[in-house]
């Protein structure tokens with residue numbers, strides 16, 4: 384293989400691995416949206432908050448107790464599930480019966496609030512907002528390559544000529560494992576089926592004796608917990624800033640859940656992988672082709688969304704038929 | 710089992726839909742609500758199970774006030790509810806739909822399932838199929854079966870004839886009579902007044918959100934006004 388072919392293969396494989404993370408980041412929101420018809424725009428902020436918790440963990444806990452910060456992703460799951468449950472009871476529960484707009488505005492407010500908390504509340508512990516747990520290979524690429532934050536020593540695997548970063552691989556494996564588990568939960572267990580029944584017809588669910596409010600709490604809590612898990616893993620593979628949620632995460636998550644079909648777990652997984660692949664493919668095209676026509680090098684993201692919009696025009700219901708909602 | 714609805718009023722937003730309605734169902738009784746399109750039959754049934762909050766009046770089930778409880782709690786006290794239009798969970802299988810009608814932790818769930826399958830053998834054959842793939846009559850059976858899963862003492866049925874051929878409706882009705890024989894009380898809203906009056910013990914005639922007449926069904930069948938207005942025949 385030529386050097387540039389290897390680079391392209393490297394990028395595409397990186398795209399698939401990143402796609403696994405996209406799927407994990409999206410699956411909780413897809414669940415919440417499918418059951419409650421609530422678009423929780425704070426989902427991205429939940430992910431970022433969890434990332435900061437993991438980074439804090441790596442700085443405060445890991446050096447003292449020698450616990451791999453990767454385990455803090457489980458802690459993130461629990462903490463964000465609690466944050467989700469609290470947000471539900473304090474905020475969303477009060478407005479959800481009024482229609483679509485009020486819950487949307489409520490979660491938007493929550494999102495702004497959380498970003499403010501992340502940006503200001505956590506300022507004291509970091510000298511820079513540009514934090515990441517992966518060693519920055521190219522020091523010129525970011526202001527944030529603060530050595531004191533690079534407590535996570537990552538190993539890499541060489542598969543043939545392809546270099547795989549261990550954290551990326553772990554993130555991918557967790558994503559690939561959790562989503563089928565969610566699918567099994569929704570299709571095989573009483574609570575999973577009751578959640579789907581609630582999504583399909585909440586009145587009929589109440590008429591059948593199902594506690595709809597409890598199913599909503601359950602799906603919101605679980606969906607938020609999944610955001611926490613995704614956030615914990617995110618810290619190992621990406622740079623995180625307080626506005627990461629709005630600038631890059633949320634648009635991608637929305638693309639994934641729309642493409643995957645709202646409420647479909649397996650659809651979300653496939654859509655995540657596809658979006659990851661399209662993004663890295665777009666990066667390749669942008670880098671090797673479009674730059675020759677004087678497009679900026681970061682045109683890949685724009686290209687990704689152009690492809691996404693074209694896909695939606697062709698198939699407005701998303702790519703995957705099987706849905707939580709009828 | 711006893712159900713007492715006394716002086717209940719209800720509304721959709723600013724639009725009043727029930728005016729001072731009183732009805733009662735006693736143990737083992739088959740009671741019907743008849744009346745034209747928009748008379749308020751469905752509204753009354755939904756108010757009884759707490760889906761619509763009553764503005765005034767009281768609703769008692771087995772002597773206990775239930776008008777401040779949420780619907781699933783009322784259902785779990787021993788009411789089976791078959792909503793208008795059946796409202797099955799379309800992507801769940803027949804058996805999953807049935808299981809949704811039973812509280813999670815009951816220990817006689819398999820017994821309940823067996824009873825429903827004995828009542829409707831065709832459902833056992835199709836238990837793995839998606840509910841949406843069934844015929845209208847079979848879907849109505851699933852809706853009734855789902856309502857029976859919690860072993861109710863009162864079965865509430867809204868517009869069973871909805872979308873069914875008359876012969877299928879008759880078959881469904883005879884099953885309901887069988888369920889009644891087993892000691893389950895029945896409260897049924899039905900536009901098809903003729904059949905409703907034939908099968909029931911006692912009936913209430915509703916018009917514009919009010920009960921305008923009530924009595925033994927056999928008496929109402931012979932009532933000239935009822936005949937003219939609801940049975941499509943003149944004196």
Ligand SMILES: Nc1ncnc2c1ncn2[C@@H]1O[C@H](COP(=O)(O)OP(=O)(O)OP(=O)(O)O)[C@@H](O)[C@H]1O
Pocket residue numbers: 721724726744745746747748749750751752753793868900
């Ligand atoms: N969701 C709703 N919002 C506003 N008004 C409603 C609603 N549902 C019913 N109504 C009104 O309340 C009145 C009673 O309706 P209801 O459905 O209870 O009648 P019904 O006797 O069940 O009629 P049908 O035989 O057609 O089922 C009607 O005037 C109807 O237009």
Ligand SMILES: [Mg+2]
Pocket residue numbers: 750751752793867868898
């Ligand atoms: Mg009706």
